[in-house]
Amino acid sequence: MNAFDPRPPFYLGIDLGGTNIKSGVVEDTGRPLSSVSIETEADRGPEVGIENLAKAGRLAVEASGLRWDQISGVGLGSPGTMDLSRGMLLQPPNLPGWNQLPIRDLLAAKLDKPTILQNDANAAAYGEYWAGAGRNTRSLVLFTLGTGVGCGIITEGRIIEGRHSHGGECGHIIVQMENGRRCGCGAYGHLEAYASATALVKRAHDLLSEGSMKSVLREIPPDDLTSRAISEAADAGDPAARRLMKETAFYLAVGTVTLLHTIDPDIVLFGGGMIAAGQGFLEDIRQHVQKMAFPAVAKGTRIDYAELGGDAGFIGAAGCARDAFGR
Amino acid sequence: MNAFDPRPPFYLGIDLGGTNIKSGVVEDTGRPLSSVSIETEADRGPEVGIENLAKAGRLAVEASGLRWDQISGVGLGSPGTMDLSRGMLLQPPNLPGWNQLPIRDLLAAKLDKPTILQNDANAAAYGEYWAGAGRNTRSLVLFTLGTGVGCGIITEGRIIEGRHSHGGECGHIIVQMENGRRCGCGAYGHLEAYASATALVKRAHDLLSEGSMKSVLREIPPDDLTSRAISEAADAGDPAARRLMKETAFYLAVGTVTLLHTIDPDIVLFGGGMIAAGQGFLEDIRQHVQKMAFPAVAKGTRIDYAELGGDAGFIGAAGCARDAFGR
Numbered sequence: 001m002n003a004f005d006p007r008p009p010f011y012l013g014i015d016l017g018g019t020n021i022k023s024g025v026v027e028d029t030g031r032p033l034s035s036v037s038i039e040t041e042a043d044r045g046p047e048v049g050i051e052n053l054a055k056a057g058r059l060a061v062e063a064s065g066l067r068w069d070q071i072s073g074v075g076l077g078s079p080g081t082m083d084l085s086r087g088m089l090l091q092p093p094n095l096p097g098w099n100q101l102p103i104r105d106l107l108a109a110k111l112d113k114p115t116i117l118q119n120d121a122n123a124a125a126y127g128e129y130w131a132g133a134g135r136n137t138r139s140l141v142l143f144t145l146g147t148g149v150g151c152g153i154i155t156e157g158r159i160i161e162g163r164h165s166h167g168g169e170c171g172h173i174i175v176q177m178e179n180g181r182r183c184g185c186g187a188y189g190h191l192e193a194y195a196s197a198t199a200l201v202k203r204a205h206d207l208l209s210e211g212s213m214k215s216v217l218r219e220i221p222p223d224d225l226t227s228r229a230i231s232e233a234a235d236a237g238d239p240a241a242r243r244l245m246k247e248t249a250f251y252l253a254v255g256t257v258t259l260l261h262t263i264d265p266d267i268v269l270f271g272g273g274m275i276a277a278g279q280g281f282l283e284d285i286r287q288h289v290q291k292m293a294f295p296a297v298a299k300g301t302r303i304d305y306a307e308l309g310g311d312a313g314f315i316g317a318a319g320c321a322r323d324a325f326g327r
Numbered sequence: 328m329n330a331f332d333p334r335p336p337f338y339l340g341i342d343l344g345g346t347n348i349k350s351g352v353v354e355d356t357g358r359p360l361s362s363v364s365i366e367t368e369a370d371r372g373p374e375v376g377i378e379n380l381a382k383a384g385r386l387a388v389e390a391s392g393l394r395w396d397q398i399s400g401v402g403l404g405s406p407g408t409m410d411l412s413r414g415m416l417l418q419p420p421n422l423p424g425w426n427q428l429p430i431r432d433l434l435a436a437k438l439d440k441p442t443i444l445q446n447d448a449n450a451a452a453y454g455e456y457w458a459g460a461g462r463n464t465r466s467l468v469l470f471t472l473g474t475g476v477g478c479g480i481i482t483e484g485r486i487i488e489g490r491h492s493h494g495g496e497c498g499h500i501i502v503q504m505e506n507g508r509r510c511g512c513g514a515y516g517h518l519e520a521y522a523s524a525t526a527l528v529k530r531a532h533d534l535l536s537e538g539s540m541k542s543v544l545r546e547i548p549p550d551d552l553t554s555r556a557i558s559e560a561a562d563a564g565d566p567a568a569r570r571l572m573k574e575t576a577f578y579l580a581v582g583t584v585t586l587l588h589t590i591d592p593d594i595v596l597f598g599g600g601m602i603a604a605g606q607g608f609l610e611d612i613r614q615h616v617q618k619m620a621f622p623a624v625a626k627g628t629r630i631d632y633a634e635l636g637g638d639a640g641f642i643g644a645a646g647c648a649r650d651a652f653g654r
Contacts, residue, residue: 081623090623139490153589160482162591163466164623172621173585175504177578187619251504258500262480262589264489292514294499296408296417296491 006033009072009326010064012057012113013318015120016049016078018042018094022310023056025064025071026318028326030131032311034063046098046106054110073325074115075317076107077123084165087117116324120313122159122168124306125152126323127316128269132308137266141259142306143170143252145274148184149192153263159320171196175254194251197227197274204230204244215240231277248274249281253288260289260297271306333360336399336653337391339384339440340645342447343376343405345369345421349637350383352391352398353645355653357458359638361390373425373433381437400652401442402644403434404450411492414444443651447640449486449495451633452479453650454643455596459635464593468586469633470497470579472601475511476519480590486647498523502581521578524554524601531557531571542567558604575601576608580615587616587624598633 007027015022017040024035036059041048053076061068080092087104089095108115118126125134125142134140138157144150149171153160160167171192172185180189184198193199204225208218216238220229233241256268270282282305290298308315334354342349344367351362363386368375380403388395407419414431416422435442445453452461452469461467465484471477476498480487487494498519499512507516511525520526531552535545543565547556560568583595597609609632617625635642 081621155482155487156485158483160590163593164591164621164627166588166591166621166624169588169591169621172588173500174581174619175501177502177581185621254501254504258585259589261493261496261499262586263487264491264493264496266490292501294408294491294493294496294512297493300491 010066010070011318011321012060012071012074013314014053014057014076015313015317016053016076021052021056022314023060024314025060025066026315030315032315034060035311036060036063042095046101049098050106050110053107057111071113073321074111074113075118075321076104076115077118077120077313077317078103079120082117082119082165084117084161114325116320118317118320119165121150122152123316123320124271124312125154126159126319127308127312128306129154130319131315132312133269133304133306134267139263139265140267140269141263141265142269142271145197145270145272147196147198149196155263170255170259173255173258191255195248200227200230200244200248201225207240207244213240217241227274228276245277245281246284249284250288253285253292256289257292260293260301264297267302267304269304269306271312275305337393337397338645338648339387339398339401340641341380341384341403342640342644343380343403345406348379348383349641350387351641352387352393353642357642357646359642361387362638363387363390369422373428376425377433377437380434384438398440400648401438401440402648403431403442403444404447404640404644405444406447409444409446409492411444411488441652443647445644445647446492448477449479450643450647451598451639452481453486453646454635454639455633456481457646458642459639460596460631460633461594466590466592467594467596468590468592469596469598472524472597472599474523474525476523482590497582497586500582500585518582522575527554527557527571527575528552534567534571540567544568554601555603572604572608573611576611577615580612580619583616584619587620587628591624594629594631596631596633598639602632
């Protein structure tokens with residue numbers, strides 16, 4: 001066997017999203033051998049959806065060049081509220097109608113493989129831990145910055161799942177208990193209400209409407225304003241956009257400090273669409289953490305961007321299958 | 328052997344405080360067989376202090392009626408910054424001059440027993456987990472409400488120690504990132520700056536000085552005002568004291584929600600002097616958590632007072648020795 005031969009055992013990871021399903025086969029080292037993406041068609045209901053999950057999985061195995069019987073197990077990452085031990089989706093907001101769904105067992109029956117369910121943000125954290133920016137660590141926090149703020153926590157090589165499968169829901173830690181912004185979940189003062197891409201755009205609208213600050217952002221039709229446009233305007237020197245990005249870095253540093261003083265992990269990672277903002281944004285987060293965290297923690301904790309991008313979810317889901325079925 | 332016979336193996340727990348050292352022998356079930364307390368004499372330096380730790384340990388074994396050779400190991404709980412894996416105190420604020428002290432190995436040499444060092448708040452959490460209000464759970468968060476807000480976290484039966492021995496330092500999570508109160512540690516907006524006994528007294532001074540609110544607290548000389556006096560005045564119906572206690576319950580609920588959405592433990596406990604405030608105070612915390620936490624978590628997580636009182640530290644330290652040396 002040379003270095004490029006695939007190394008068994010092999011696991012199939014499937015990352016279920018509201019819009020797309022991503023799937024790939026991953027070898028024992030964490031290297032993905034294939035990657036496919038198809039539409040979820042979530043609005044066609046769970047039956048079609050599960051058929052699509054199975055289809056994505058079969059295509060990924062085909063694309064890997066392996067035979068179906070070479071796959072040792074399947075990991076499924078999913079958004080929404082769930083009961084991990086029972087493998088159930090409870091009430092996923094992005095998958096309307098997929099309520100009280102025994103998704104793990106339905107998929108296991110379709111694929112005839114041992115299957116495990118994991119929260120998508122937890123799976124992404126596990127992916128980075130296994131094969132990404134967190135490899136060679138024992139504990140890790142990953143914040144995924146997108147529409148919301150996803151989070152997954154690993155300590156001693158294990159995902160903190162929690163009693164109600166709500167471990168690592170750190171988009172919903174309270175960073176501002178008095179006069180806090182309203183979060184997408186309905187509560188107030190959550191990290192996500194300040195630091196998600198959605199929150200950034202909202203704060204931009206607030207800033208533009210309240211003041212007379214000059215900004216190229218005013219030239220963008222309000223409905224077209226995106227976090228990417230803000231980040232690019234900041235890079236081009238626009239003062240309003242710069243201020244918004246600096247504030248976002250501060251909010252993320254606040255959340256990071258709370259996690260550092262709770263978990264004290266080896267590494268804190270940021271992933272998701274917003275990390276397109278680049279090294280300056282990361283440096284701003286680091287500097288705020290330096291000022292706010294306990295000295296030993298501030299000095300000794302690596303803070304970095306995630307490495308696996310959109311593949312973290314299926315790689316991590318495959319890693320969860322390896323953890324569950326591979327030993 | 329009948330139910331009252333001590334059950335081997337036996338562990339010696341020692342809880343080092345800035346003022347007193349508490350020690351006791353604990354049997355395999357978590358039941359303490361003895362409990363002694365002597366002065367730390369911290370200001371006489373670490374050499375005297377370590378002699379006093381050893382003395383407290385020996386007295387506890389004597390008081391238990393066991394022979395020294397029946398003790399399988401020693402657990403030491405200590406305040407301050409430390410390096411748990413190396414068994415070192417780094418810079419404990421309440422033990423001035425005890426810096427860079429290899430306290431674990433010094434004590435082990437004095438007692439000639441395998442010895443483990445643990446953070447005092449972590450040890451207390453482990454005590455409640457093993458033998459107190461958290462027995463029969465797998466994960467737990469304990470907040471200890473005193474001069475500061477101590478915290479310890481157990482998940483899957485293990486203490487979250489963290490890379491820099493700063494796991495579970497949740498008195499220093501950020502609950503108010505803008506215009507936050509100054510914490511004893513020098514940073515701003517920490518839970519401890521709102522919810523410790525010290526913070527409660529500070530907030531009382533602020534409330535009394537800023538307004539014309541009538542209160543029996545005004546009859547107490549400012550330097551004699553304590554959290555207990557405030558809690559008792561609240562019980563007696565004093566409006567200012569009631570408001571202060573209600574606010575404290577809210578702050579603790581905020582910290583609790585952040586931990587519920589991070590760890591999602593089986594149970595959250597409150598210990599320390601302030602729980603003398605009684606069931607009404609606990610009920611206020613519970614009600615705020617009900618309103619602020621995710622429904623499944625709010626509904627399914629037990630929130631309660633700790634049971635072991637001032638013995639939690641040495642019982643938990645003994646439990647850590649059992650965990651390290653007993654299997």
